[in-house]
Amino acid sequence: MESSAVRVVDFEGVGRGMQAVRDIAEGEVVLEVPLETCWTAAAAAESEEMQCVVRNFDKLNISEEDLIALHVLSWRTQSASHHRSDYVRQLPFQYDIPLVWCSNEIDNLSGSTYHGLALREKQRAEDKFSSLENTLQEIGGDCSEFLERHTITLDGYLWGLATVRSRSTELRIEEAQTGEIRELICLPAGGADQFNHSAAIKGECFRLTKEGRLQVVARESYKQGEQVFISYGNSLTTAQLLFTYGFAYDDALRVSKIGTPLENDAVDISHVVPDSCNSKEEAAKHGLVVEAVTMLEDEEHNGWNLQSREDDDAVQVLFHLRLSRPVPNCWLVTNRLLQLEDVQVRELQESSELMAKVLAGRPVSPANEEAALSAMSLELMTRLDGYGARSSELLSRLGGEGESASRRERLAVNLRLIESAILERALDAVQAMIAAPPPEAYVL
Template sequence: METTKLREWLENGGAEGLSWLQLEDFPDTGRGVKTLRPLKSGDIVLTIPGSFLWTVDAAFDDPILGPIISSVKPPLSVEDTLAVFLLFIKSRIERYEGRQAHVKLLPTSYTTSVCFTDEELEICSGSSLYHITKQLKQQIRDDYLQLLNNLFSKHPDLFPLEKFTQNDYMWALCAIWSRGMDFQLPGKQFRCIAPFADMLNHSPDVQLCHTYNPQSDSLQILAGKDYTIGEQVFINYGSVPNNRLLRLYGFVLPNNPYDTYDLVLTTHPLAPLYAQKVTLLESAGLQVNATFPLTLSDPLPLDVLRYLRIQRLSSSEISTVEAKRGARNIVSARNEAEILKALIEACESLLDGFSVPLEKLEANIASSVYQKSDNKWAAAHVSIGEQKIIKMTLQKTRELLALVICAQCGKANENNKRCGRCRRVEFYSEILLELFKRNYN
């Protein structure tokens, strides 16, 4: 019934493509959209006029809601504006039949990580997702209290508190995160939810195929590949790692090639030679408080090593760097050994911080201890992806350290082919120069 109302509302307003698209439940993805006719890659699948989009402008243009939210101080964020807009329409009993038909088709619950129980979230304890989700849950509580004090409690006739609870607010946020589309327009970031188009599921195997045209004020979905009759039509959210897929969209992709682990590096203002090191970091194009994505294809980015080398420079090494800026021999074997050892310790500590080791997670998935597609299963895949990357980082760091230190005595001796302590021939100077000749470009 609601699907029929939504179709009629959209088609009467000029939406195109609904006649050959149909909502259906698929075994692997749940509800999605299938095509009733063949499609070629690049064909226009669906066009939604801008007047039907859920946007900040649409919220402010509403004759009832707009004047109220425009007077809120401090101004509402984009997410809060859209969340209030969704809940306002959901709470009304008249005037908004088209939008209400869309709201009634939205899931009643979500599987994004903020909706996990503590037990479910604990499966990925130690992952970046775990810490971000904990912070998000607290932020949701704080933001809701601000909305309650600055908006809801001041206008109880428009925002009945039994329909604007914290759980309702979190539901609306999850709808925005999982169904919203972002576009970079000249001078601004544009976020919207497009009715019916938001029912399309993600696949990394199709081309990016959703676009917004500000001239025609319309959102279009293009076919990201060829489709036959009855196939599910997908869109592509981009190269998204599992920790972000689960946080925003509520699902994961096993063996996701885009998995990442965000390594955070910072230098304390009280650290020795802080001012000089900040100058060197900035000259190398690096921030003092920096986040480096470690990936399966690049588990140890050069910028991580560049940052750590500067962070661990001694006063004499800084003088050498400043005197020989751009010289190929600014890499110190002492410095290199120190940063690689520190990085090994950091990786080992990170791996120890995961509540469930990689091998046990994989065994639990293989033996169906975690049921496929449930929350624990999804959390396990996030943890597996991040642990694999950190293990690869650890392995690569150990390999580099073996090139720097003497295999006999374990010491790093500067600029010698032969270790001064054990007289064993080593070649780390030439290796370092070749590997790191692009330092501080």
């Protein structure tokens, strides 16, 4: 690594990072490396060892991420002095993203919204590797020996994916002939992957020059000796930090701070809009729900999103509960609509004025309000029941500052406690609404 501005240093309590060797001004380029020395799909395509994979890219049904991971793995067995083998040798022996966790470690997320996600990601990767293994054998020739030649096992493949996922960045490249912008995954080399993340950093820190050089830009000024940070992304949540990068902010894993939500942490409450209903009345209610959340889009500021479920054709609405907004208006409105009596459904369908009042947050009727809040309270209590026992067991093992529990256990319990804290805040808010009469007049 050649830089007059930064050097690699092991920081106490933080680990490896970049230190300013002199004062650095905001906006200054602190490191620059040729893109060709980094790990990209184009670099893999130029590798002699990767030709059997590159030639059969479509047949193997792999992604750009897979290709780069296999390229990294192909250099693990090469002892020749080369900047790529040097890079691979300095990579961590293991990562802490759930993709590489064993089943017992994933079970520490039981009850969490993200337990299912961890299981699905792990299973998809295992299925992808099995398919890759079988297809390479079917192709034959040098392809049949690729994995064995480089001693690539399932565990190695997962390690390779974790390397790419936790250390890469996305770059935007303008095609010279068409002017189109395309994105490529880049695993930076030459020390550009040694910068740590700070939530205080705003703006993109990587940029690509027309000459094909990857630059790291300081987004703050630094004094000599200070650690130089980059941003892995704005407004990252605890779950994103864990699943993509395998870490949490160090303070968050201390016993005194564990389970403290970040500003953008959220728990999702889902409502499924079925593709077919048992009655016209039921279909009408769900129709009002879709109409409501669609019309509330501009007001909710990411309070919800609409998406298709993976296993069927049903649409689901995900309501995002945050500590700062534990009961988003769209979730409350949805529950009020779902508790409507048939006659109330018809009244709202026939009057846009009445529907507008409901969308504005006005309660429908005393009985409807009681039913809606009771349903919300029950859903929250049911969700909270899934967190308690396992979290208490893990917390009992944390000791003074977590010495008796592994880092992965602390990462898991941190995420679980954050979710339960948000759900408890939401439950408190709903119960307060139950205890106090609504301030606005009823719509019906």
